[in-house]
Amino acid sequence: MNILLCCSAGMSTSLLVEKMKTAAEDMNVKAKIWAVGVGEVKNHLEEADVLLIGPQIRYKLPQLKKETDIYNIPAEVINPVDYGTINGKNVLERAMELINQ
Numbered sequence: 001m002n003i004l005l006c007c008s009a010g011m012s013t014s015l016l017v018e019k020m021k022t023a024a025e026d027m028n029v030k031a032k033i034w035a036v037g038v039g040e041v042k043n044h045l046e047e048a049d050v051l052l053i054g055p056q057i058r059y060k061l062p063q064l065k066k067e068t069d070i071y072n073i074p075a076e077v078i079n080p081v082d083y084g085t086i087n088g089k090n091v092l093e094r095a096m097e098l099i100n101q
Contacts, residue, residue, distance in 0.1 A: 003095045004044050005035040005078070006064070007054035016078075019088025020095075029092070042067055050098045051075040052091065055083050074098040 003020070005013040013035035024031045036044055038060055041051065051068050053061055058077045068075040076098060082090040 001029070001031045001096065001099055002047055002049045003031055003033045003052065003092070004041070004048035004050065005033070005052045005054070006038050006041050006057070007035065008057050009037045012056070013054055016083065016086050016088060016091060019086050020092045021088070023089040023092045027089075027092070029096070031092070033092075038064075045071045045073065048073055050095050052095060053077045055080040074101065 005017060007013045017033050017035050020033045021031075024033065038057055041064060045051070045067060048071070050073055051064060053064060053075065055077055061075065061077055065075050076094070078091055079094065081087075082094075
């Protein structure tokens with residue numbers, strides 16, 4: 001499974017990506033998880049199964065949904081509490097739910 005995260009510049013989600021990777025290892029889930037800035041999303045959608053958006057750019061969701069709809073992949077804003085507490089396990093589990101819908 002390929003989980004793409006996006007924030008304003010691709011930097012603030014990097015710690016969350018690491019926590020998600022650790023959670024995936026702990027759960028024996030094979031996943032590629034990476035983060036990019038909002039301007040780079042289009043270049044990465046072909047290889048993504050889901051797009052998770054940082055809460056600080058939630059206003060970009062309608063625009064990004066137009067892009068993800070082309071590839072038929074789900075997009076959602078990351079739960080602000082999970083984002084703020086860097087809860088990689090919860091964010092990973094939500095990504096897996098979205099992929100398996």
